[in-house]
Every structure is written in C-alpha cells, then in structure tokens.
Amino acid sequence: MRDTCVLNTGTIAITNYVTESRRVAKLGWLLFLRDFRLRYRQTYFGYLWAVIKVLAPSVPMILVGSQFGLGGERSTSDYALFALTGLVLWQVFWDSVLFPQWVARRMRRMLSEARFPYEAILYAAAGYVLFNAGLYLMLIVAATIVLGGGMPTTIPLGLIAIPGLILSGMGIGMVFVPFTFVYLDFRYALPMASPVLLWTAPIFYESPDSGLVHTLNVWNPLTYLIGIPRSWLTEGFTGDDMAFLVSLVVFGLIFLPAHLFFRRAIPIGVERLTHG
Amino acid sequence: MISVKNVSKIFCRDFDRARSYGFMDIIRGGRRPGGRRPVPRPSEFFALQNLSLHLPTGESLVVFGTPGSGKTTLARLLCGLFRPDIGRIEISGRVQCPPDGKLGLNPYMTLREYIELLAAVLGVPVNRQQAYLTALVDQCDVAALIDTRMANFPRASLRPLTMNASLLADGDMFVFDDAYVAGSGAARVRCLERVAEVVSTRTTVILTATPKLPPFPIDHAMILHEGQALYYGYPTAILEVFDRLSGELNQARKEAEDSTASPPEPPQPPPTAISLTQHLSTKNRSARAAMTPFLADAEVQRLASSNRPVLVGPWMGNPHWELLYWRPYVSWLLEQLDHSQRRVVAISHAGADLWYGGLGAEYVDLLDLYDPEEFERISEERVRVTGMRKQRLMSDVERDILESVAQRLDLGIDDCDVIHPGTLFRMVDEVWRGRLPADFVLRYSRFAAVAPGPPVDLGLPPRYIAVRFNVETTYSGRAAAHDYVNELVHSLTASIPVVVLDTGYSVEGAQFALEPRDGLISLQGAASPRRSLELQTQVVAGATACIGTLGGTVPLAVLCGVASTCLYIEQPGFFAAHRMITNLMATTVGADGLDHVNMREVQAPVLAARLLRARRKPNGRPGRTHSGLATNG
Numbered sequence: 078m079r080d081t082c083v084l085n086t087g088t089i090a091i092t093n094y095v096t097e098s099r100r101v102a103k104l105g106w107l108l109f110l111r112d113f114r115l116r117y118r119q120t121y122f123g124y125l126w127a128v129i130k131v132l133a134p135s136v137p138m139i140l141v142g143s144q145f146g147l148g149g150e151r152s153t154s155d156y157a158l159f160a161l162t163g164l165v166l167w168q169v170f171w172d173s174v175l176f177p178q179w180v181a182r183r184m185r186r187m188l189s190e191a192r193f194p195y196e197a198i199l200y201a202a203a204g205y206v207l208f209n210a211g212l213y214l215m216l217i218v219a220a221t222i223v224l225g226g227g228m229p230t231t232i233p234l235g236l237i238a239i240p241g242l243i244l245s246g247m248g249i250g251m252v253f254v255p256f257t258f259v260y261l262d263f264r265y266a267l268p269m270a271s272p273v274l275l276w277t278a279p280i281f282y283e284s285p286d287s288g289l290v291h292t293l294n295v296w297n298p299l300t301y302l303i304g305i306p307r308s309w310l311t312e313g314f315t316g317d318d319m320a321f322l323v324s325l326v327v328f329g330l331i332f333l334p335a336h337l338f339f340r341r342a343i344p345i346g347v348e349r350l351t352h353g
Numbered sequence: 354m355i356s357v358k359n360v361s362k363i364f365c366r367d368f369d370r371a372r373s374y375g376f377m378d379i380i381r382g383g384r385r386p387g388g389r390r391p392v393p394r395p396s397e398f399f400a401l402q403n404l405s406l407h408l409p410t411g412e413s414l415v416v417f418g419t420p421g422s423g424k425t426t427l428a429r430l431l432c433g434l435f436r437p438d439i440g441r442i443e444i445s446g447r448v449q450c451p452p453d454g455k456l457g458l459n460p461y462m463t464l465r466e467y468i469e470l471l472a473a474v475l476g477v478p479v480n481r482q483q484a485y486l487t488a489l490v491d492q493c494d495v496a497a498l499i500d501t502r503m504a505n506f507p508r509a510s511l512r513p514l515t516m517n518a519s520l521l522a523d524g525d526m527f528v529f530d531d532a533y534v535a536g537s538g539a540a541r542v543r544c545l546e547r548v549a550e551v552v553s554t555r556t557t558v559i560l561t562a563t564p565k566l567p568p569f570p571i572d573h574a575m576i577l578h579e580g581q582a583l584y585y586g587y588p589t590a591i592l593e594v595f596d597r598l599s600g601e602l603n604q605a606r607k608e609a610e611d612s613t614a615s616p617p618e619p620p621q622p623p624p625t626a627i628s629l630t631q632h633l634s635t636k637n638r639s640a641r642a643a644m645t646p647f648l649a650d651a652e653v654q655r656l657a658s659s660n661r662p663v664l665v666g667p668w669m670g671n672p673h674w675e676l677l678y679w680r681p682y683v684s685w686l687l688e689q690l691d692h693s694q695r696r697v698v699a700i701s702h703a704g705a706d707l708w709y710g711g712l713g714a715e716y717v718d719l720l721d722l723y724d725p726e727e728f729e730r731i732s733e734e735r736v737r738v739t740g741m742r743k744q745r746l747m748s749d750v751e752r753d754i755l756e757s758v759a760q761r762l763d764l765g766i767d768d769c770d771v772i773h774p775g776t777l778f779r780m781v782d783e784v785w786r787g788r789l790p791a792d793f794v795l796r797y798s799r800f801a802a803v804a805p806g807p808p809v810d811l812g813l814p815p816r817y818i819a820v821r822f823n824v825e826t827t828y829s830g831r832a833a834a835h836d837y838v839n840e841l842v843h844s845l846t847a848s849i850p851v852v853v854l855d856t857g858y859s860v861e862g863a864q865f866a867l868e869p870r871d872g873l874i875s876l877q878g879a880a881s882p883r884r885s886l887e888l889q890t891q892v893v894a895g896a897t898a899c900i901g902t903l904g905g906t907v908p909l910a911v912l913c914g915v916a917s918t919c920l921y922i923e924q925p926g927f928f929a930a931h932r933m934i935t936n937l938m939a940t941t942v943g944a945d946g947l948d949h950v951n952m953r954e955v956q957a958p959v960l961a962a963r964l965l966r967a968r969r970k971p972n973g974r975p976g977r978t979h980s981g982l983a984t985n986g
Contacts, residue, residue: 096478096479099479100473100476100478100479103473103479104470104473104474107466107469107470107473108457108470110466111457111459111462111466111470112459114459114461114462115459115461118461184457187456187457187474189434190434190452190453190456191434191450191452191456191457191474191475192432192433192434192448192450193473193474193476255379256376256379258375259372259375259376259379260372260376338382341382341383342379342382342383344383344434344435344436345375345378345379345383345436346375346379347434348375348434348435348436349371349372349375351429351434
C-alpha cells in the first residue's frame with residue numbers, strides 16, 4: 078500500500094486541463110494584485126521603489142566600471158548601456174529566483190487554511206517579475222535614448238528571450254519555496270548571494286581572454302542566458318547565439334525536477350506552518 | 354466518495370524539532386524515516402492512528418470528538434491540506450472546506466475584489482465567477498457594500514461571507530470543521546437552508562465537539578477519540594455514547610483542576626501536567642469501559658435501520674477464537690434482528706461451513722477465493738498494515754475481500770451492511786484487560802452446539818483422544834510446554850491412539866511439534882486446507898476426549914459435547930478471561946467435563962494416568978475442577 082493522498086481522482090481531459098490552467102492563472106493574478114496593492118500602497122514613492130531597486134546598485138557600479146575600463150574598448154556611453162542592460166536582465170533573472178519564496182511566505186496563512194493549486198504561487202511571483210521587468214525595459218529605453226545607443230533589428234529576439242530568463246530563474250527559485258516555511262535562512266541568504274553570483278558572469282564587465290574569470294565565464298550558463306539577450310537588445314547578433322538556446326535547455330532540465338520537488342515538498346512545509 | 358484507509362498522521366510537540374524534522378522531510382521528498390511504517394521520532398506523536406472510513410457518494414457523516422481528539426487533523430487531511438504519513442485517502446470530486454473568516458483578506462481590497470479572490474481560491478470556474486459574485490452578495494445581503502474597502506467591511510459579516518462563499522462554490526464534497534452555520538437572523542436561516550441542501554445532495558462530513566446532532570438528517574456517525582475511531586454507527590446511538598464519553602472527560606478535567614486548585618497535601622505529589630495526563634488517561638480508560646456496552650447495541654440499531662444484505666466478517670484469524678467469541682456474537686446480533694427476510698453471508702476460512710449452518714447464514718469460504726498461500730500472504734499483509742494481529746479495525750485488505758465476496762454474490766459492497774469483527778474486539782478488549790467482568794461477554798453471545806454433520810468414515814480407530822497444542826505467542830515457557838505435551842502424548846499412546854489435529858493449514862496457528870511414535874495419528878494430508886475445519890470437527894466429535902490449549906481445539910470440543918482438557922502454563926489476565934469465558938460457554942451449552950490443567954502443577958504422566966482412568970469410567974469423562982487438578986474420585 079502506498080502512503081498517499083489522492084484527491085480528485087480520475088483522468089483530466091484536455092479541455093478541463095485548459096480550464097484549470099486558466100483558473101490557476103487567474104488565481105495567481107488575483108493573489109499578485111492582492112499583495113501588490115498592499116505593498117506599494119503603504120509607501121510614499123509607490124512604484125518608484127521598483128526602479129530605485131535596480132538603479133541604486135547599478136549607477137555606482139557603472140561609474141566605477143567605466144573608470145576601470147571594465148567595458149573593454151567600449152566608449153563610456155556604450156559601456157553604460159552595456160552594463161545597465163546586463164544588470165537589468167540579471168535583476169529579472171534574480172527577481173525570478175527570489176519572488177516565488179517571497180510570495181509564498183506572504184501567502185502562508187492562506188496556504189494553511191485553503192487548498193488551492195500551489196502553482197498559483199508561481200503565477201503570482203511571475204506577476205511581480207513581469208511588472209518589474211516592464212519598468213526595467215522602460216529604463217533601458219530611456220537610457221538608450223539618453224546615451225544615444227543603437228536600435229538593432231534583433232530587439233524582438235531580446236524581448237522574446239525574457240520569458241525564458243524568467244522561467245530559468247523560477248526553476249531555481251521554486252526549489253527554495255518549501256524551505257521558507259521551515260527556516261528563514263534561504264530568505265536571508267539569497268539576497269546576499271546575488272552580488273557574489275553577479276561576478277561569475279560578464280554582466281558589467283567584458284570577459285577576459287584567459288585566466289580563472291575567463292574559465293568561470295565560459296562554463297557559467299548565465300553568461301549566455303544574460304549576455305546574448307543583452308546583445309540582441311543593444312548590439313545585434315553575437316555569432317554565438319545558439320549558446321542561449323543551449324543554456325535555456327540546461328535551465329529547462331533543472332526546471333522540470335524542480336517543479337516536481339516543489340509540488341511534493343510544499344505540502345510538507347505547509348503542514349509545518351500549522352502543526353509541529 | 355471518500356475512502357480513508359488505515360491513515361495515520363504524526364505531529365511533533367517540540368517547535369524547534371518540528372522545524373528540523375520538516376527540513377529533513379522536505380529534503381527527503383516527503384519520505385519519513387522508517388519507510389512505509391514510519392514510527393514517531395522523539396517528541397512526535399500520532400495525531401491520528403490507523404483510521405479507516407468509507408463514505409459513499411451523497412451520504413453524510415458526523416464525527417464527534419472532544420477537543421484534541423484529531424478532528425481538525427482529519428478535516429485537513431480530507432481537504433488535502435495535509436497528507437497522510439501512513440495509509441491512503443481517496444476522494445472523488447472537488448472538496449470544499451469552509452475557511453476561517455479572514456481567508457486571504459487584505460484591507461485595501463474592495464468587497465468585489467475579495468469575492469473574486471475567494472471565487473478563485475475556492476475553485477469557481479472563471480466563466481461562472483460573475484454569477485457567483487451576484488449569488489453570494491444576495492445570499493449575504495451585502496450588495497450595498499460591493500465597492501467598500503474590506504477595511505470598512507463589518508467584521509461580524511466576514512465569517513458568514515466566507516462560509517457562504519464556500520457553500521455556493523462548486524463542490525462535490527463538503528467538510529465542516531466544527532461550525533456548519535454562520536451569521537445571525539435571516540442570513541443565518543438562509544445559510545442553514547443552504548447547508549441542509551448541501552448535506553442532502555453532496556457527500557458531507559461534519560466534525561464537532563458538541564454532543565448534538567445537526568438539524569438535518571445524517572446517515573452515519575463516528576466517534577474520534579485520541580486520534581482513533583472509537584466507533585462508527587447510527588447517529589442517535591453514537592450521540593448517546595459520545596455524550597457519556599464527553600461527560601466522563603469533563604468530569605476528569607474538573608477533578609484535575611480541583612486538585613490543582615487545592616494545596617497539595619504532604620504525602621501527595623504536586624499536581625503537574627504529567628499527573629493531569631495520567632489522570633485523564635485513567636479516566637479515558639474507564640470512559641471506554643463504561644461506554645463499551647453501547648457498542649453492540651449501537652451496532653444492532655445500525656443494522657436494524659436497513660434491510661440490506663449483511664456480510665458477516667471476514668474472519669481471518671484463529672478459527673478457535675472464532676468459535677469462542679465471533680460465532681456467538683454474530684449469533685446474538687442476528688437474534689436481535691429479524692433477519693429472516695435478509696440475506697446474511699458469513700465469510701470465514703478453512704471450511705467453517707458447519708459452524709455457520711445453524712445461524713441461518715450462507716457461507717463463503719475465503720479459500721474458495723484465494724489459494725492457501727495467497728490467503729496467508731494477505732493475512733500477513735493485513736497484520737503488517739494495521740500493526741494488529743486482531744481485526745480491531747477494518748483494513749484495506751478486508752475491504753477488498755468484502756468487495757470480492759459482494760461481487761461474487763452479485764452484490765455491491767455499498768449496498769450491503771457489514772458486521773466486522775472490529776466491534777467485537779473493542780468489546781472483548783475491555784474484558785481481556787480486566788476492565789469489565791468476563792460475564793459481560795455473555796450478554797452479547799449466543800452459544801450453540803456444533804453439529805458435526807453426517808458420520809463419515811475417516812478410517813480412525815473406534816476410540817481415540819484428539820489433541821491440538823497451539824503455541825501461544827504469550828507463552829513464556831515454550832520449551833517446557835513442548836517437552837510436557839510430548840511426554841503427555843508419549844504416556845497416552847501407550848494405552849490409546851492419539852489423533853493430532855494437524856491438517857497443515859498454518860493460519861490456524863502454529864502447533865508444538867510432536868515426536869512420531871506408535872499410536873500417534875496425524876491428519877497431515879487427510880484434507881485440503883479448504884476442508885480442514887470440517888475434518889477437525891468430525892474428528893473431535895468422534896473422539897473419546899480432547900486435549901489441547903486455548904486457541905487450540907478446546908472450544909470446538911466443548912461445543913461438540915466432548916470431554917476436554919485445557920492445558921496452560923501461564924496465567925496472564927487475558928488467558929484467565931479466555932478460560933472463564935470457555936467455562937461459561939460450557940455451562941451455557943450444558944457441556945460438562947471441561948478441565949483446566951496448569952502444566953507446572955501436574956506432571957504429564959500423572960495427568961495421562963488420570964485421563965486414562967477417567968476414560969475407563971462408565972461415562973468416559975473426567976470430573977470437572979476449577980483448581981487445575983483433574984480429580985476423578
């Protein structure tokens with residue numbers, strides 16, 4: 078006998094699956110709205126905080142980076158656009174890692190009182206990530222205009238790449254969700270990990286031709302996941318564009334088991350919210 | 354349909370440990386240490402233990418339980434909020450469990466937004482959400498507040514809002530943990546009407562600590578106590594039992610509080626949480642014993658309330674306990690019912706056909722459904738899954754057996770009433786543990802002699818003694834008993850043939866190995882396992898005398914009217930109870946010549962000599978003694 082709980086037994090027809098997915102997506106959207114309103118209505122600067130969050134660490138980094146020639150042979154304005162776009166895409170990825178556990182923590186009371194599809198947590202987190210991504214893209218557009226950047230024909234490809242970036246981040250992020258109901262260590266540790274991981278990919282510096290950092294950059298899938306869409310948005314094709322798809326496949330391979338783990342482990346975390 | 358099969362749920366009392374265990378369980382992907390039979394780790398306890406229930410589609414169940422009995426845990430398991438640590442829960446359809454009044458509430462939302470959120474959380478399809486919103490505001494009479502921020506929404510209306518939100522949502526099954534109605538005035542009446550409609554049309558479980566039935570018809574009731582199902586049955590009968598139980602527990606708490614309030618006297622230890630727990634535990638035991646008489650009566654009420662076919666069993670244990678306890682209990686139950694118009698099917702094994710012949714019941718032998726090895730395997734599986742050798746609770750295995758039997762008889766399991774040995778065991782447990790007198794069993798037993806059927810030529814000598822010496826698991830002196838019975842058989846075979854009732858069917862219980870010798874006749878291979886008991890009944894009925902152990906052949910010999918000697922070596926409480934009940938059975942059926950002999954007090958050759966002397970007496974039977982010594986003049 079298996080130790081299990083079977084609810085809503087029976088196979089699900091495709092039409093039901095579509096209906097159910099729609100319902101879960103709407104639930105995620107409503108949960109996002111519920112939290113979003115509370116989050117920004119309690120601040121004076123409102124949505125500006127989302128922009129400040131990415132600008133505040135970026136500006137000094139770009140200023141210092143341009144002084145140290147981290148952009149290689151790029152001009153100061155080209156480097157500023159290069160670094161800002163990279164940091165914005167990094168932030169989209171990192172938001173996708175952080176928000177699922179952040180949203181889940183905010184929803185813990187609901188989770189302990191009502192049974193609803195746990196994927197709604199991911200949809201709500203995606204709402205936050207997409208909202209922030211929208212603001213970030215507006216920031217890139219503004220920076221491109223101010224800094225006189227070019228408008229390559231590959232911009233649509235860069236935009237299409239963003240959902241892939243988000244799913245890749247969520248694949249990592251959903252692993253941490255169940256743990257956030259038990260210990261807060263991941264909640265504290267993940268923001269600290271961001272600056273460390275940021276250095277492992279050539280996001281605001283040009284990758285060196287050799288050495289330890291070069292090796293690290295070459296083997297880090299984030300190099301391609303962020304670097305290639307950045308080129309598509311600001312400079313055009315890189316000649317190494319297929320590497321983006323390869324890195325997407327790598328993250329896709331993480332996503333599937335991560336999702337299975339998420340579905341299996343969330344109920345255990347939820348139980349610990351209400352009972353020892 | 355709800356099917357809860359042998360479900361256990363383990364929680365932890367220690368907050369820090371709970372988080373540590375949770376962390377490890379997440380890493381293990383939900384698998385607890387211990388595999389399929391996890392045991393509580395330090396500071397953990399069973400919040401629910403080995404719970405089984407089956408509720409057909411559209412029927413309702415009320416679960417009574419005092420605070421801390423496991424009701425909320427059960428509710429959360431049924432809602433899918435918790436997963437069982439052991440066992441299986443199957444539920445077909447969407448489950449609604451009316452939530453607390455603040456589910457997902459954000460004071461910045463308007464009522465409209467909040468209802469949209471509730472609709473999404475409660476699973477209302479997207480295309481029905483507008484109609485749902487309209488129906489809910491009408492039901493709760495809050496249409497005027499639809500654009501009000503929830504911060505300004507009347508607090509008293511929150512609970513009725515979420516309760517009605519759940520009641521109006523699409524659900525195949527509803528679980529009400531404690532409250533099933535909310536609001537006041539006309540809104541409360543509307544809510545109650547909706548609940549009554551839900552109960553009459555959907556599968557419903559109501560869990561409550563109040564000893565009061567809801568104001569609408571309920572099909573079944575159950576008492577949950579200390580995480581275990583104390584009893585299933587007919588609601589009004591159960592209510593009386595629960596009322597008594599909660600009264601006892603309240604009294605115990607009051608006594609404990611009183612003792613805490615008064616200053617402790619010097620010889621008494623100061624009242625502590627432990628002493629309170631012990632006190633309650635003692636009271637729980639006495640409450641259990643006090644309510645035991647209701648169990649059988651409640652079972653009669655449950656059975657009398659329908660006219661459906663009755664499946665009796667399946668009996669899967671030792672056939673000799675079947676004769677001592679189960680057959681008399683079934684006989685009593687059927688006597689209470691007018692079952693002449695009902696189909697009654699007894700389910701047992703190894704050829705107990707003759708034993709049920711006089712009860713007006715059809716008989717299905719499990720060895721017609723399974724081969725002996727397969728039956729032995731599923732019997733062991735039952736013991737492994739339930740953790741109990743006795744059939745105290747209906748297991749998954751037994752449910753499958755009942756379904757197979759029902760199919761074989763062209764019946765649906767849900768269209769039958771079942772008399773399961775669980776109720777019997779819950780009653781006799783109290784006797785075995787000394788909380789109720791042995792004659793309590795007599796109230797719920799009807800002993801009747803066993804007719805051996807037409808004489809069959811078995812090729813046995815005209816005079817012989819039948820023996821069967823079961824190895825009881827509780828014997829502490831097995832080696833001594835083994836030597837004793839061999840010495841006894843050795844002494845007897847010098848004068849009279851001895852037939853060993855060893856047909857080789859293992860489920861009847863292991864026997865002491867007897868050394869082969871002249872005059873010792875074995876029944877090995879004389880009958881298939883399917884005919885084992887039939888053969889043994891005929892052999893015992895034709896014997897001059899019978900010697901055995903309890904759990905061996907003694908009850909059969911008594912019911913066949915054959916003089917018998919029951920050997921024992923230990924006297925733990927339940928063995929004493931078995932002996933007393935065997936004596937009462939013998940008295941009731943008018944069988945004399947039942948002796949109980951302590952192997953430590955009477956040497957085997959002496960006993961053999963006495964038995965042989967008694968055999969030579971005109972009536973051929975030894976005199977009866979209660980002292981443990983065969984005194985025969």
